[in-house]
Amino acid sequence: MCGIVGLLIKDPSQRERLGEFVTPMLCSMGERGPDSAGLAVFEERVADSARRFSLFCETPGCDWIALGRRIEAELGAKPGISFAASAAEFAANLSRPDLQAWLSKNAPDVHILSVGRSMRLVKDEGHPQEIAERYGFRRLAGSHAVGHTRMATESAVSPLHAHPFSAGEDFCLVHNGSLSNHHMIRRKLERRGIHFETDNDTEAACRFLEWRMREGDPLETAIERSFAELDGFYTLVIATLDSLVVVRDAFACKPAVAAETDAYVAVASEYRSLAHLPGIEHAHLFEPQPERIYAWNV
Amino acid sequence: MERVIEFDLAQRSVRELNDLLHGPAAELAGCTVRVKHPQGKHNLAVGLTAEVDLEIAGDAGYFVAGMNQRARVTVLGNVGRSVAENMMSGAVRVRGSASESAGASAHGGLLVIDGDAGSRCGISLKGGEIVVGGNVGHMSAFMAQAGAIIVCGDAGPGLGDSLYEAVIYVKGAIAGLGADARTEPMSDTDLVRVGRLLDQAGFRHDPRAFQRVASARTLYHWNSEVHQEY
Numbered sequence: 001m002c003g004i005v006g007l008l009i010k011d012p013s014q015r016e017r018l019g020e021f022v023t024p025m026l027c028s029m030g031e032r033g034p035d036s037a038g039l040a041v042f043e044e045r046v047a048d049s050a051r052r053f054s055l056f057c058e059t060p061g062c063d064w065i066a067l068g069r070r071i072e073a074e075l076g077a078k079p080g081i082s083f084a085a086s087a088a089e090f091a092a093n094l095s096r097p098d099l100q101a102w103l104s105k106n107a108p109d110v111h112i113l114s115v116g117r118s119m120r121l122v123k124d125e126g127h128p129q130e131i132a133e134r135y136g137f138r139r140l141a142g143s144h145a146v147g148h149t150r151m152a153t154e155s156a157v158s159p160l161h162a163h164p165f166s167a168g169e170d171f172c173l174v175h176n177g178s179l180s181n182h183h184m185i186r187r188k189l190e191r192r193g194i195h196f197e198t199d200n201d202t203e204a205a206c207r208f209l210e211w212r213m214r215e216g217d218p219l220e221t222a223i224e225r226s227f228a229e230l231d232g233f234y235t236l237v238i239a240t241l242d243s244l245v246v247v248r249d250a251f252a253c254k255p256a257v258a259a260e261t262d263a264y265v266a267v268a269s270e271y272r273s274l275a276h277l278p279g280i281e282h283a284h285l286f287e288p289q290p291e292r293i294y295a296w297n298v
Numbered sequence: 299m300e301r302v303i304e305f306d307l308a309q310r311s312v313r314e315l316n317d318l319l320h321g322p323a324a325e326l327a328g329c330t331v332r333v334k335h336p337q338g339k340h341n342l343a344v345g346l347t348a349e350v351d352l353e354i355a356g357d358a359g360y361f362v363a364g365m366n367q368r369a370r371v372t373v374l375g376n377v378g379r380s381v382a383e384n385m386m387s388g389a390v391r392v393r394g395s396a397s398e399s400a401g402a403s404a405h406g407g408l409l410v411i412d413g414d415a416g417s418r419c420g421i422s423l424k425g426g427e428i429v430v431g432g433n434v435g436h437m438s439a440f441m442a443q444a445g446a447i448i449v450c451g452d453a454g455p456g457l458g459d460s461l462y463e464a465v466i467y468v469k470g471a472i473a474g475l476g477a478d479a480r481t482e483p484m485s486d487t488d489l490v491r492v493g494r495l496l497d498q499a500g501f502r503h504d505p506r507a508f509q510r511v512a513s514a515r516t517l518y519h520w521n522s523e524v525h526q527e528y
Contacts, residue, residue: 251437252417252436253398253417255378255398257397270338270360270378271357272337272340273338274338275337275338275357276337285395287397287416
């Protein structure tokens, strides 16, 4: 199973309430995925030269304040670090390779979950409700978000195996379904020097799309290529810096329902995830068609 | 006097609702049960056997009115996947649209959907009847064995793939027929059948505007002479 949700707020005055709207969407999908959960939120963009980094520490009780001080002292970047439990987020004038190299040497249990000008990513093991409370999802603000509740079927239950998966910058996706040829995709990408963090099938789809976009494909072209490349079942919700995208495989047996009003676009595995949204009774409600790309811009 | 039972799903659970509806059939017969605040919840009114009128005021989730016998269920909203799946008898009416697998495997009874039905509508139908006011999605009537599906709008790709003896009647455009499905001329019996089902559903269409889709029966027997490429 697994539950997926996505929400894009059209009305800028409502962006403060993104977390308030998306958290019940995510929690109501707890029955579809009780073992882990994650949320990616696109917040206010930082300056061109800076990047937001989302981190996850595998060892419980990480001293994030001390880590922030060391990054400041040793990398010369002043990270205004915000953290809760095993996850932290900061923005600084740093590059991913520099931070990655420093972490590998000095804090090998800390992973970079995502990098970008806008995206913050939190994911962890546990019931979605518990994770939402642990990391204060309700307080998050931004233009759009994607979330996932996981019922693992093909690889281990761990925070790093949870969705959303991210690659490159300001790019992530969540997946309901399973891919049967992800080892093939992985081998193909690894030969091109692309590094994988886990053995999860969704990570292969995520890195495939990001690779195509880095090679110059617009997202829609990359997705069209993935129709031929990805073998399996999927409903994907994808987010970039300025868009939210939904796509289903040719059989479309993994559920999806979308609701659009003047104020927002929301997608979820099930309608009950959307039932609390304001004005839902007058929303344009539809099921995305197989192999059709639905994209909304911020 | 007609007895009306109000049930609020904002206050009570789905299990309590189904417990109430599974009470002695004789006590429920002739009652009207009105359910408020369904909020897309799953498994509402499954396995009913009493001759009861049930009205769900809002959107229902998966499997609403599944395995229905005798009851008349109306949903004043949309429904999730597998509405009235494996229905045996009675009637289920959806005032909005339905997600995939509507009426899957229904043996009897009548399912009417005012709006559209998603993919795989009437999959493996075994004798039930389905009338859809709008369109049906891809792979509808897949391996349907008996019964009828009336589509007043358009049908998606792969209609009637691997059909047995169920018959589909479509008024609008057919995006594509599945393996072994073919269009056939409407007989007088077909016109009467379509007219009767449209009347029962309360839809006004001319039965002559429908085309019949049925099995060409070429998959009924294994043919080792042909390449097994599908």
